[in-house]
Amino acid sequence: MFHFSNLVRSKGDPKIIATGPSSLTAADRLARGLGWFSIALGTLELLAPHRVTRALGMEGREGLVRAYGVRELLTGVMTLSVEKKAGLWSRVAGDGLDMATLLGEVRPSNPRVGTVMAALVMVGGITVLDYLAAQDVARQHDARRGRKRLYFDRSGFPKGVTAARGAAALPRPTSTPAAT
Known part of the structure; x- marks a missing residue:
């Protein structure tokens, strides 16, 4: 079987023949996918904020869309990092902000109100x-999750x-070293 990782290995490195199961949980894999999506x-x-604003009938709000883009990039990077819990909760908060912004565009004067409604449904699903x-990752990394260990006994x-007292009570050898 061909593995792409064999292409970058040095001549002396062992070749990968097969890979085993991943240590990533389903929550970790979902978090990774959401991070890359973000x-x-x-x-x-x-x-391309002009394309986004044109599609949603929000012309003139390109600066806001760019700011949301920076937010998405930062939360995506955080979601892919060891701080994935904070990144995922940041994504949830950002989704709320996105929905509030989109709800403001649901008005009779917006010629793209149908597109805005579709975007709201998509953002709702992603939320x-x-x-x-975020719930799964928080639960997975909760220190209180496991059974508490009590060591009083x-x-x-x-x-x-x-046995330790008995070992301490053993007589010591009485021989003296020979003088040289």
């Missing part, structure tokens, strides 16, 4: 994914306190 959307909003991922001596 980076892609943020790039679009930052580099559900963001919320579920342990001494710290592998063979017990009695």
